Amino acid sequence: MKGWKLLAILPLLAACGKGELDGTELTDNPFDPDYQGPSVFVADSTYLQAVPIGADIVIYQAMAFHVREDLFTSPAAYSVQLRDPVTGQVSVLEPNPPNSSRFAYLIGAPQPNVARCFDLSLYNNLSAARADGLCVTLQQ
Amino acid sequence: MWPRRIVRLFVIGLFAVIHGQMSTCVSQSTGTVRIFCEPGGSSYVLDGQHRMADRELTLMEGPHRFVFWAPERRMLDTTLMVLPNTTRELRVQLRYSQEYIAFRHRADNFTRNTRWLRYGPPVLALGSAAWAGVSIKHAIDARKDLDALADAYTDSSYPAGIRDIKQEKLPAANKELRDARTMAYVSSGVFVASAAAVWYTRRVLKHRALPVFEDKEKARFEGLAWVPMGAGEGVWMAGLTIPLR
Incomplete structure (x- = not known):
């Protein structure tokens, strides 16, 4: 008799279970190209940095930013893809220092009081997540 | 006037004829x-x-x-x-x-129908129970697959992989779950119906009387x-x- 009751209850259990999963509702992973949460990139500072190249010293504008790993749904290793919307140049940045959430990008031809904007996205295995704009202005 | 002797002979002859007739009757074979x-x-x-x-x-x-x-x-x-x-x-x-032939026909029908009523619904119930069990397990597995995909989405740090999950794997898993659930509902419905049929036919069989032959x-x-x-x-x-x- 217990078996019959169990068989009668099983469909109810199956019916009470969760329904289908709507893919459009899955938007909380920052690595998702359709990510809907706040930007994971936070500009920390921008400054001039002298870089010796051969015998010369070249001055760059450094853009320091970090990634909000607290928004990640699970711990992950990653890179950051940076795209200059003006030139269309794309670069892949690694953490600096390694195994941290901090990044720095050197911008050639520093221009004081001019906002420099880039599209940043998390990057892994040759594919990029949602791009977020990040602007910095070098104060004179 | 007949002479007495002639009358006597006539009477004797008449008796002889009657006696002959009677002896013929007695000796009928x-x-x-x-x-x-x-x-x-x-x-x-x-x-x-x-x-x-x-x-x-x-x-x-x-x-x-x-x-x-x-x-x-x-x-x-x-x-x-x-x-x-x-x-x-x-x-x-x-x-x-003709009455016996009709009775035999009724009795054969009764026996055949009784056999179907006795064994048909339980066999159907057992079959549908197995079907429902398999279907429900399939639905549960499909639900687990879907949950695994949700976990994969959460744990993934591979954007192309996430896109693949959302555009390919998730719709397929949803369809699998939808089909499995439909099958689970149908099979459970068939099982419940067949269980009801078992109960009903048992009641019917209790009150079912064998045809009586009236000769x-x-x-x-x-x-x-x-x-x-x-x-x-x-x-x-x-x-x-x-x-x-």
């Missing part, structure tokens, strides 16, 4: 009848008076009426000419009565025998059949 009747348990009514089952009879010469009958069989009414000092064989095969030929046969009581009176023999269970 008999014949023997051997009866071979199929089926063996048959009986018959002889000349509308005697109900008998004997297989060999000695009868006065002349026509004799036989009405044969056996349970479930049709009556056979025939007249046999008994010849003096002769043994005649009477071979009779009684055919099944009308027997009643007709038993009403044939007229038993003379003398002085022109007699009684009709009749039978009453009470089915005992």
